[in-house]
Amino acid sequence: MKLTVETFTVHKKFALKISRGTTAQTTNIWLRISEDNIEGWGEASPFSIDKTKPKNTDSLLTAFGQLIPQLEQFHPLQRQAIATKLQRLKIPSPVQAAIDMALYDWLGKKAGLPLWQIWGLNRDRIVPISVTIGISSPEDAVKRLQAWQDTLDVHMIKLKLGSPSGIKADRAMVEAIRAVAPTTKLMVDANGGWSFEATIEMSRWLASQEVEYIEQPLAVADDHQLKDLSKRSPLPIFVDESCFNSTDIPRLAGTVAGVNLKIMKTGGLSEAIQAIQIARACKLKIMFGCYSDSSLANTAMAHLAPYADYLDLDSHLNLTDDPFCGATIEAGRLLPNHQPGLGVDRRSC
Secondary structure (H helix, E strand, O other): EEEEEEEEEEEEEEEEOOOEEEEEEEEEEEEEEEEEEEEEEEOOOOEOOOOOOOOOHHHHHHHHHHHHHOOOOOOOOOHOOOOOHHHHHHHOOOHHHHHHHHHHHHHHHHOOOOOHHHOOHHHOOOOOOEEEEEEOOOHHHHHHHHHHHHHOOOOOOEEEEEOOOHHHHHHHHHHHHHHHHOOOOOEEEEEOOOOOOHHHHHHHHHHHHOEEEEEOOOOOOHHHHHHHHHOOOOOOOEEEEOOOOOOHHHHHOOOOOOOEEEEHHHOHHHHHHHHEEEEEHOOOOOOOOOOOOHHHHHHHOOOOHHHHOEEEEOOHHEEOOOOOEEEEEEEEEEEEOOOEEEEOOOOOO
């Protein structure tokens, strides 16, 4: 099979500020796998949780450069052999994600069926996505919500908290949103920006604001406090940065209520499916999230969306120059289409 990569830079309509920093643009990687006159597409997008092992664009391109000559010997149907090769070489998870995505896209096109249909899933079970509002002043948070409402039917709002200015600033932002959206479902994500004590205090206050749950309030280094936190918090606790793939789920079982699965963390749809199965066995809720992913990666996860309790797949909707189009928004839900494979095209649609 032939593998080709090229970069593309995407710019956000609204820069996204979280507790770790602000992102206005990223350079992602488009992978194409060709065999038997069929081309499968995948995407690798950079992210940084562990500063000692950043998954930036340059490191991902280097990994592709080393890997491609070793994969050209395989056929896209040799998935087990390809997976074994990737595991042995310890390939970064976004590169694995792009390869796995492209292989599934190729398979669906070969079969002439969309992935959700190959897996026998029911699109009617897909819940509405949430829209994300980054750390900002109360006034700017309201303006951002209004911009979202001009774009789509908003059913759920995800607020990024953990402001460097402290929990007083976080509360002001929540109050501003609640004033203009009193009945809309609301969840908050601190991206590890709170201490244990601050989380307890905020959880009690956020419960009075009828927030659904709190995502990643503590830093990953404080995972040992999650069990005690869950016992004392009136709101469910979800984790994101603390859960990369299926291997993390058993240790989290019994300490949190749910996990946020992202295709760039799991390393593809195959591992996402395994993580879903283990999470379900451990009685954990499941949400899907994203980084600065385009429609390509978000559409890939949308094919598994019938499994998710919550969906945070809105990154492509905040891009000025998304080069792809795939899953469409209907009544606030991100629905994969009926085209074979991922059902993604270049943006001429």
